[in-house]
Amino acid sequence: MSKDNKPIGPSQRMLRVGELVRHALAAIFARGDVEDDALRGSVITVPEVRMTPDLKIANAYIMPLGGMHAEEIVAALNRHRKFIRGRVAPQINMKFAPEMRFYVDDTFEEAGRIDSLLRSDRVQRDLDGDEDESQD
Structure with missing residues (x-):
């Protein structure tokens, strides 16, 4: 606990929603729903998704298998983040789907x-x- 009795670190809700988004992203990447030359043939893992306290932004940390071309893959995912958000929304059962931001893990x-x-x-x-x- 901090000095003003607020918990330090992510809340249970932030962790739970982050895990839902992580699973949804992993399924989308496994199916190959996102079509981009930079992603072709890449196996992408999603080790962690960190949610902002208001649950409006999902910071997804990704790593391609072998770590090859990670920056290019992150750039491609960020180009398609609105499409990905639309695919994630029905899977997480929330009123609003969070904005997606991708980073190299x-x-x-x-x-x-x-x-x-x-x-x-x-x-x-x-x-x-x-x-x-x-x-x-």
Whole structure:
């Protein structure tokens, strides 16, 4: 809780709607409903959809399988976002369909960067130093 007793982070409703939108997007991409040369032959995953507190904007983080041409695919999806919104609307059963915004999901890249840092010689040396001190 924050100082003014408001919850920190997304609400349950934001998480629930984000998950509904994520499933709808995954189904649309699996069926190949969006026709664009940049998307042809691409398998697109949707690891996360973050909703704004008013549920009017869905920020969808996507990653093509293998990570190839991610920026081009995001640009293509953003070009077709009104069409995609129209396909998502009937699947999520809400009064208003959220506006779609697509971004490249960099969580795998960030996790890899953190993993390589943890495996670095400098960190390993520090960890080995801690073990020596604990044996004293």
